Amino acid sequence: MSGDKCKSKKIVHVIGAFIAGGAEKFVTDLSVEMSQNNEVVVLALSNRDDFVGLSMKEKLIKNNVLLEYGPTKKVGLKTILWLAKIIHKLEPDVLNLHTPNTELAYYLVSLFYTKKKVRLYRTIHNTVITHNFFTKWAFEHNNPLVSIACGQATFNTYKDVVNENLVVIENGIAFNWPVKTIENSLKNKVELELDVHKKHFICIGSMSGGSVQSSQKAQDIVIKAWKKENMGDRAAELHFIGDGNLRNKLEDLKGVDSSIVFHGVKSNIDKWLQACENMVLVSRFEGLPIVGIEAIGTGIRCVFSKINSLEELNPQGALWVGVNDIDALSDLFHKSCLIDKQLDLAEVEVFRQMYSIKSTAIKYLGIYE
Numbered sequence: 001m002s003g004d005k006c007k008s009k010k011i012v013h014v015i016g017a018f019i020a021g022g023a024e025k026f027v028t029d030l031s032v033e034m035s036q037n038n039e040v041v042v043l044a045l046s047n048r049d050d051f052v053g054l055s056m057k058e059k060l061i062k063n064n065v066l067l068e069y070g071p072t073k074k075v076g077l078k079t080i081l082w083l084a085k086i087i088h089k090l091e092p093d094v095l096n097l098h099t100p101n102t103e104l105a106y107y108l109v110s111l112f113y114t115k116k117k118v119r120l121y122r123t124i125h126n127t128v129i130t131h132n133f134f135t136k137w138a139f140e141h142n143n144p145l146v147s148i149a150c151g152q153a154t155f156n157t158y159k160d161v162v163n164e165n166l167v168v169i170e171n172g173i174a175f176n177w178p179v180k181t182i183e184n185s186l187k188n189k190v191e192l193e194l195d196v197h198k199k200h201f202i203c204i205g206s207m208s209g210g211s212v213q214s215s216q217k218a219q220d221i222v223i224k225a226w227k228k229e230n231m232g233d234r235a236a237e238l239h240f241i242g243d244g245n246l247r248n249k250l251e252d253l254k255g256v257d258s259s260i261v262f263h264g265v266k267s268n269i270d271k272w273l274q275a276c277e278n279m280v281l282v283s284r285f286e287g288l289p290i291v292g293i294e295a296i297g298t299g300i301r302c303v304f305s306k307i308n309s310l311e312e313l314n315p316q317g318a319l320w321v322g323v324n325d326i327d328a329l330s331d332l333f334h335k336s337c338l339i340d341k342q343l344d345l346a347e348v349e350v351f352r353q354m355y356s357i358k359s360t361a362i363k364y365l366g367i368y369e
Contacts (some may be wrong), residue, residue: 002311009368010039012092014083014102017046018053018069020242020265021172021206021292023125024096026150028056028172031342032063037357041090042071045079048304055267075101087118094368097122097144100135107138120144121367125269126287127157127309146367151288153308155300162173167367171288172360173297175352177270179345180299188275199236200276200338201226201303204269204291215246218282218305218324223253223260223331232259234337239276241266273298278336284323286310293355297350301339303332316347 011034013027013050017272029052031040042060049057049070060067068086070079083105095118103122122144130136147166149155155168178184184329189196194280205217212220219240228240238252247262254260266272269291273279279295282305286292289309295302298313304310319336321328351357 003151008038009093010041010090011094011096011368012041012043013096013098014043014045014099014106016075016099016237017044018049018056018067019262020050022053022287024056026125026171028059028270029099029357030361030364031065032059033066033174033357035063035065038067038131038365039113041068043067043083043086045083045101045341046070046073051266054234054318055286068253075105076157080105080108082110083329084210092118094119094121095198096364098125099227100132100139103351104135104138105141107256110142114293115127115330121146121148123148123150124154124287125150127154127285129157129161130153135235136349141298148364148367151309152312153187153300156308170355171290171293171368172355173293173352175297177274178345179297179300179348179352180274181345183344184274185277188271190216192275194275194337195237197232197235199278201231201236201239201280201333201336202241202272202300203280204241204272205281206242207242207247209246212246212249214284216283216285217242218284218366219246219250220253221282221324221326221329223250226296227255227257228335229330231333232257234334235329236333237261238280239263239272241269241272259337269294270298273300276300278303279304281310282321282323282329283307288312295368297348297352297355299331299345301336301343301345303329303336315351317341317343318351 013031014028015024031042034040038094070082072078097106147162149168150171152168161168194315203222209215238260242266251262273295279300280303281292286309292313301317302315305323319332321332
């Protein structure tokens, strides 16, 4: 490449906070990859963080990516003033919004930020269209040069909303851990203090939402199906990674079943994926889930819900269940305990190449041009 396409850019990504989440992890990996030839900054509106968020910050700093975060935990007027000031200071060549709250914050800033027209882009990370009036207004009036859908299902949802300049760039992962094997699975079981004589199932994701019945990751369905099949009596354990306002209600749903374990937020997801036999992701809705890509690219067998955003990943050996289908999921739990066949490692490596963060970054930089 030559000329302008080799020119380094100042690229700013905006997220809500440094917390455990697919969009946040994606932005971290994307920023690190882009920083090899560009000046990259990650702005977080809130100064809230957690264990995973701290590891994201460490990774960015280690790779010379500048990070800044707002003055308060709750996003408010001080946040807007801070964002306007820092955009004015940075004068980015590219500003890429991620997550709905960044849309509203930027729209408010744009009402009085007039020094330089910003080359604005957005990434849409989910198939759910916000019903919040102010956020929706901001989304419709920000007018980015390009809107980037994280997968085909997201594109199909938004194609009549965005109307023009909507493209698909699939999420990517920085696969810096090995593909799952019998040997490293056993090693990680020991490190995580898991019973090596049991089958281990893992369910990863936020436990936030308005109710357990409408939550994105459908952990309530997982718990009910698990208990219905009495999986604890089949030498199996179910591990939940994540946290949120619904965690207490989900733990109440678990009851006294000791085979269901809540671990909270963890930053070593790769070790858990290598250690466990099955990944359970029976979401009610998704964009193109980072954890789903991580799981398939690790080589763990997946139990997925039949939604477009998971089907487009086309994982080998997956077990499929309808959304909210407790009976079918219960049967799949039983069936999965009887499957010992390892997945084809060559296919896993091909998947890793398809969804590598390097490939994704190249496509983003092409759009920025």
